[in-house]
Amino acid sequence: MVALDQKLLRDLRHLRGQVIAIALIVACGIACLVTMLSAYDSLQLSQQTYYDRYQFADVFAQLKRAPDSLIERIAELPGVQQVQTRVVVDVNLDVPSLPEPATGRLIAIPEQQTPMLNDLFIRQGQYIEPGRRDQVLVSEVFAQANHLELGDTLGAVINERWQQLRIVGIALSPEYVYEIRGVELFPDNQRFGVIWMGREALGTAFDMDGAFNDVALSLMPSANPASVIFRLDQLLKPYGGLGAYERADQISHQFINSEIESLAATAVMVPFVFLGIAAFLLNLVLARLVSTQRDQIAVLKAFGYDNLAVGWHYLKLVLVITLLGAGLGTIVGIGLGAVITENYARFYHFPVLRYRAGLQIMITAIVVSGGAAVLGTFTAVKQAVSLPPAEAMRPEPPASFRRTIIERMGMQQFIPPVGQIILRNLERRSLQASLSILGIAAAVAILVIGRYFEDATNYMIEAQFRQVQREDVTLVFNEPLSSRARYELTHLPGVMQAEPFRAVPARLRFQHQTHLSGLTGLEPQGELRRLLDQDFYPVPLPDQGVVLTTKLAEILGVTPGDPLTVEVLEGERPTRTVPVVGFVDELIGLGAYMDIHALNRLMREGPTLSGAYLTVDAHHLEQLYTQLKQTPAVASVALRERVITEFEKTIGGSFAIFTTVLVIFSSVIAFGVVYNVARIALSERDRELATLRIIGFTQGEIAVILLGEQAIVTVVAIPFGFALGFGLAALITRAYDWELFRFPLIVTPASYAFAFVIIFLVALGSGGLIRRQLNHLDLIAVLKTRE
Known part of the structure; x- marks a missing residue:
């Protein structure tokens, strides 16, 4: 082992506390990067593979009723590659295990299994048999939510007639990766399901023999979607066309793409905060190390080590710390990525959703962390390289003395000596104090953001489902009815x-x-x-x-x-x-x-x-449900409390993981910043503090001098962190300003209090470690002159 490598190991051992703290911050940033990139990669790959293999359509349209003879004219439209027409109808269902009525979306499929647009992946069972009008396939998520198995039956009101449907298969479709009716934000898989039924049986039941009310198109690569949609609307207009739309506006695809875009944005924004703070701390540590090793640098140069060797030595110190953090962060990120991907499987239903963390992602993590470290410590390495041997042999010149603002204002008599020392050092090291404030404020802001999502969703529930929507049940009819139906509704049970x-x-x-x-x-x-x-x-x-x-x-x-x-x-x-x-x-x-x-x-x-x-009346709900299940005029039933329950369950489960991770990561940031800044201050001022001890200051007083500075920095950082957190929440509000839903800009006092408590506890813990080191300060060793 060469001499410089031996010195590197000694420096790492000497700085082990700071090394661990910085490596943990790097690990947090890399963990976020790997988590988001790998989940993004897994979700995008699953989506694209599924769409391609099962021919997800490019254009969709619904209409009242059109004859099959129109299919040929649609196929002749410029840019159209393939046409798939269907019968699609929503009906009331009676699910054996469910007291309230459910809604089933019946979709017609060919009697014989053939490749088609929005093709089916049959997870269990088999395709329907020709001529068997009662056989159906049901969506996997609906079957799981209601514990349905092959051979079970469902009751359905089909064109005002009660009919039993027998499940022969459980399937998935690229059209319903995110399975909702189109009017909700989150799926209610118990009360809404997709059911595929033979074209002949469904067409006959709804007077659709030789006709269709739904069409899907695939387009040629060179096609202009807007032009195809315009021409398709013109063709469907006489048949009650409801307006065609392209894949980007299809509800399931919208949700998945929004999630993928959010992952990509988060993979850039969050690691930037962590790695930026890590670069700042590395610069502080290395700058202080260069300052205390001036004489060693001079000796190294005197023995023939050139600037490149000295610079590479200090750069290796930075890279070792960074690579330790990157390695740990990659391991943690892979684990979190698997958890996130598994969580997505609750909402997005693919034939296979495998978690993938490829070599490219790991290389990206190493390059990003290493690049951030090198950029952050460039000035400190340059300082080490540029020191001439003769100058480096001299001790570092003492700081110039000047009166502080407090002294110029004549207020020093109102402040005890310990307080004056604290304020003097903060003013003279204003840049270092400012950067420390920024680092702690970032940790506070991340904590605020973690709670912001909970605040926003609670507000959405209160605003949308308590203030705007105050009904217990929403009924939708198959066809518009006369006003007499209103009075008939009041005679329903309860x-x-x-x-x-x-x-x-x-x-x-x-x-x-x-x-x-x-x-x-x-x-x-x-x-x-x-x-x-x-x-x-x-x-x-x-x-x-x-x-x-x-x-x-x-x-x-x-x-x-x-x-x-x-x-x-x-x-x-x-x-x-x-x-x-x-x-x-x-x-x-x-x-x-x-x-x-x-x-x-x-x-x-x-x-x-x-x-x-x-x-x-809640006491009559069961009677009402029983009657609604068999009411032909009712197409769907929505229950407000069920929607709220699903909303809270979905959001609560997702954000519980998210908030826990953010609390851990932001605590690491706060600890790393407070501990490193205090530790550097101790190494810079150990001679001064030892002198104070000898002239009569107690251990408690010198602890107050050192930790008091960190306390002031932390207290000042907290309101800045609150403001930064609110600003980030405003940016998130703009990012989630979608057509499907919007996040409100709401941060409650409880969220600020939560961030304050966490930062206070972390600062207290890191302060305790520094106090312990102060108690073991070797007065004789630090008072020895370096000349």
């Missing part, structure tokens, strides 16, 4: 109040902006479904005009008073112009609302409703 609504599919247009959405007509004085502004004040529904959610208004670029063109995609498909009269703040979905009577007038129809919001 129904105390019923408020009707009218939902109309529509394309909203303002200038060159369009959005495929719909209009919802509500009772103007309704109490069960309310329109509220951001302060929870009711927004009135005027006799004329439309009220939009703020996100939809942003997409369309409208302001109050602007004329909005509404192309209705139902009935006679009228095109109307209505004024925008106001906005409401809703966190889930996009909405356009009108007075239900105004919407009926716009449609030029009598009093008509598409569904109703109900409040129900």
Whole structure:
């Protein structure tokens, strides 16, 4: 072993506490990087492989009813490669183990198994047999949630007739990787499932022999999707087309892509914070080491070691610390990545979702950590290399003396000597103190962010499911019904109040902006479904005009008073112009609302409703569920409390892991910063502190001098950390400003208190370690002169 390597090992042993602290910070950054990159890689690879192998479509459209003869004309559209037409209908289900009704989406499939768009992967069982009208395949997640097995039966209301369906297979489809109806944020797999049924059986039951109401297309690589969609809409318009859309707007694909994009962004942002702090600490440690080893550098150069050898020696110290952290971080990251990927399997359903952490990711981790370390310590290494031997043999010149701000203001008599020493050192080392404040503030900010997600979701539940949606049950009918249905609803078991609504599919247009959405007509004085502004004040529904959610208004670029063109995609498909009269703040979905009577007038129809919001006596719920299961007119039933339960379970499970990891990582940052800065201060001032001990200062007083500085730095850093955390929460709010849902900018006092307590405990622990080292300070050794 060469002499410089022996010196390197001695330096590592001497700095072992600081080495461990910095290596842990590097490990946190690399763990985040490996976790996010590997989960991103695994999810993206699974998605792309599944889409390609099972022919996920590029364009989708729903319609009222069109004859099969139209298929040939669709196939002739420029850019269309393959056409798949289907019958798709939502029906009420009676699941044996479920007291309340469930919703099943029946999708027609060929009688004989053949390759098709949105093809099926059969996990268990077999394909349906030709001519067996009762045989079905069910989605895997629905079967698991309801403990359904091959051979079990489901009751379904199919075109107003009760029918038993026998499960012969359990399957997956690329169209329902994230299985929701399209109106929820999170899946309710017990109460919504996809069921595949023979084309002949389903077509006959719903008067769709030789017809279809759903079409999917795959496109040629050179095709223009917008052009294909425009031409397809023109073809489907006479048949009640509801507006075609491309893959990017398909609900399941939207959720998966949003998750993948979030992983990619997090893989860049979070490790940057950790590695930046690690680089700062490495620079401090190395700069101090160079300062205390000036004479050793001079001797090395005098014995013939050139600048390159000396620089490489100190750079190796940095790289050893970094590689230790990178190795540990890679191991932890692989473990966390596997946990994250397993968690995704709860929501995204692939035939195979395997966790993959390739060699490329590990090489990336090493290169990123090493690069951050080299950049962070460049100035310290340059300082070691540039020291001439003659100058390096001299001791480091003492700091120049100047009066502090407190002394210039004449206030020193009000501050005890210990306090004056603390303030003097903080002012003279202002840059070091500022960087320490920044490091601790970053740790506080990460803790705030960890709790922010919980605050945001709690607020979403309160705002959306307690203030806006106040009904117990939401019913959606198969077809629009007359107003008489409202009074019939009040006679259902346990129904105390019923408020009707009218939902109309529509394309909203303002200038060159369009959005495929719909209009919802509500009772103007309704109490069960309310329109509220951001302060929870009711927004009135005027006799004329439309009220939009703020996100939809942003997409369309409208302001109050602007004329909005509404192309209705139902009935006679009228095109109307209505004024925008106001906005409401809703966190889930996009909405356009009108007075239900105004919407009926716009449609030029009598009093008509598409569904109703109900409040129900809890003692009669079971009777109500039994009757709804066999009511032909009801297409789906949604229960508000079930939605809240699923929401809390999903968010709680996901963010519990996330918050725990952030608490551990931010605690490591806080400990690493406080301990390293205090340890460096001790090594820089051991001579001064020993002198104070000899002239009469107690151990407690010199501990107050050293740790008091760290306490002031920590106290000052905490409010900065709060502000930084709030700023990061604002950035996250903008990043999660999606059409599907929006995160509110809400950080509660409890989150700030949580961050404060964690940082206080970590600072107390690191301070205890420094106090222990002060108690063992060797006065004779540190007072020996270096000249």
